[in-house]
Amino acid sequence: MSAPHHTETIFQPALEQIERGELEALQLERLKTTVADCYTKIPFYTKLMDEAGVVPDDIRGLDDLVKLPFTTKQDMRAAYPFNMFALDPHDPAAGVQRIHASSGTTGVATVVGHTQADLDYWGDTFARGIAEAGGGPGSILQIAYGYGLFTGGLGAHEGGIRMGCTILPMSSGNTKRQVQMMHDMKVDILACTPSYALLIADTAIEMGYDPASEFAISGCVLGAEPCSDNMRKEIERKLGALVVDIYGLSEVMGPGVSCECQYQDGLHVAEDQFIIEIIDPQTLQPVPDGTYGEVVFTTLVKECCPLIRYRTRDISRIIPGDCECGRTLRRMDRIQGRTDDMLILRGVNVFPSQIEQVAKQFSELSGYYQLIIERPEESDVVTLEVEPVPAFEFDEIRRIEDLQRRIAAELKSNLQIKVNVKLVEPKTITRSEGKAVRVIDRREEGKNVRK
Amino acid sequence: MVKQITVFLENSTGRLASMCRTLALADVSMQAMTVADTTDYGVARIIADNPDAAIAALTDDGYRAKLVDVCAVEVPDKSGGLLPLLTAFDAAGVNVEYAYCFASGRELAVDILRVDDNEAAAKIIEQAGFKALRSSDLVTC
Structure with a gap:
């Protein structure tokens, strides 16, 4: 690795280093609440669970998760715009603060609402990534993800708020200005897509800078698109900064569902907020740790748009074993492709x-x-x-x-x-x-x- | 040592002819050619009058071709002619990867030997009383 190892701090040690038994108890308690909310507040889930012959009381242990039916992207599209909401966005008492949506380039957009609590939980997960990239309170965080319906910009923004960073909300575009501000303001952490980070680095070099030695930047939290090892090394070399890969999808939340630590050997899943399952996309049965399959998430703390067993169509696996960083949250591998390619x-x-x-x-x-x-x-x-x-x-x-x-x-x-x-x-x-x-x-x- | 042209070929109809066409158009004359074949591909090994021109033409036409140093030895065109040399190689632990020969028409044959240690082989050829050929020798033979 070209970037030096940071002495990273863990943002939420009580959760990120939680003992496994304690985590499972927390997951079960939160799963029960989520399932009950889905069943009582979202007619889509009432119908789905009735058809599957399962009621919230059937969830007595984490093993009972498999009794629950899956949710698919098609379900979310069919629910456009608000039929998967547990809360009414028009009701002032419900407290739906913000709406995000997928681009919808391949069909109807999937729409997700967030309460303040949802945004705070989300911010916590992104803040973990900022810490993993070596940032902390007082770090200047340059956000060059697009702001808008896309979850990148505002998701990173929530992370910056929760961490206590000084946020530079650049959004994407105007790359020379990005470089100038990064240099002049001694930006510590950059959050954007890998390809944009590379463009920023190349633009800085074209402008006559050597960002690796002349810029203060020490870490990048990059996501929303795949980043090959070569690309990562190139960004690290050109910027002289550690790159951590952050994963998320707008249906489930946004960037922060999982994130690498400085060891860059898999992404720690925010298991206090999500249950991850890896299933065989043909048989829909769970596969053992270490085996590749489709990633499935169940949300545990979301108020507005909870999801049960959402099939991401992303291919990954659980990386068995412990991570050197000391986090106990299990790691998923980087995304290997889409189930459509299987x-x-x-x-x-x-x-x-x-x-x-x-x-x-x-x-x-x-x-x-x-x-x-x-x-x-x-x-x-x-x-x-x-x-x-x-x-x-x-x-x-x-x-x-x-x-x-x-x-x-x-x-x-x-x-x-x-x-x-x-x-x-x-x-x-x-x-x-x-x-x-x-x-x-x-x-x-x-x-x-x-x- | 002489320069041999080695070409990696797909095992498909017309591929060898097509390669020969490329060499003909480049005005390259072959003195020897051997094709080692497997189910999936072939490796053509060629001794020609202008190896550099051959490589340039083949590469231009999209072939994977390279020059390989091989020993070329003049041997009497008779039974057992090559034997003393191979015996000497064996004794010295020089390994022959592959070999082929062609007759020069002067009661002498030319043997091409690909060995794992060119330097040692050159000495042995001389010590065993054989004549090692250079590319220029082959053009005139």
Whole structure:
């Protein structure tokens, strides 16, 4: 890591280092309240739970969570605008303070309301992230997330308030001005998206600064989009600051649902406020810790828009074991992709991002991969096509075979299925934007041929 | 030592012909070619009169091609001609990765040997009384 290790303080030690048994008791108490609220105040949940044949009194232990039905994004869209609210936004006594909504670029927006208590809880989670990035009371916090219906800007803002930071509410855009203020005001912590943090760093360098040595910035809380390891290292190097990844989604709350600490080995989930489950998106059954699956959240303290078992469609896993930072809140891995991308190969759930993770470890390979799935007989045949880098010594067949064997062994150990590895000539894999692994599924074609 | 051109090829119809076309258009003349094939790909190894031009043309056309130093040794074109050299290699612990040969038409054959230790091999070739060829020798043979 290029940035120095901070001596981070823990913002809410009583909650972030809570003993497991105590946490579970707290979760159960809060879960009971949430379920009762949902059942009595939100007709959508009354109907959903009646159909599932479950009533609030059935929740006697945390194990009973699985009796509850799931909530989906479609449910939230269908509830537009206020049908998932436990409180009436027009009722002055209800105290709904603010509304956030997803962009709705792929359909109807999902709308979420927040009371003052909701915003305070949210602010606490983001403030944990500020502390994890090395910030504290009196830190100057530059917020370059967009302010508005998007949860980034105002979510970070709530965090700054709860922490007692001096907030610089820049919103996004006007990058030269961002750089100037960051320099002149000796900003300590930056909160924005990773791509914007990189743009700010590059703009500063273009303007003739060396932010790593000339700026006071020591930490960044970055979220709302994926950040690759290389991108993170580049931001850390250019700004001379520690980057922590913060996760959240507007339906559940916003940034702060989970956040990395300085060890950058998974994101500590705010388990005092949310129950995290990882499920198999096909069977909907929970998977063991360490196994990838769909992330599901149940909110525990939300007044206006509580959610029961919300399916995020994000793929991650629980990282088993304790973190060096001393927080007892469990860690989820960084998001590996979307459930929409999931493949079922010989009955095993595989995410293209897992394959990419394995392939990335081999310096002999370029960054382009293509996965071909065929079913010549009854069983899937999976082939990963990879392009070697120009420096790869292919003159000796044994080197090629050795490389293929090592990649295949690593894939087998990570995915639990056999994958054939095939080295191909340069530029034979079509370059596609965004995703590094192209998937060509020929299984249906095979069926048609047999017919 | 001579420069050998090694080309990584997909195992698909016409790929070898296409590679040869690229070399022909670059006016490269091949003296020897061997293709090691597996199910999925082939590795073509070529001795040609102008290796640098060959690499440039192949790379331009999108091939993965590189130059590899290999030993070229003149050996008598008769039974057991190569044996003393390989015996000497064995004794010295020099490992041969692959080898192929072509006849030069003068009662002498040329053996191409890819070894794991070029320096040691060069000494052994000389000590064993063989003539190591350079690229310029091959052009005229």
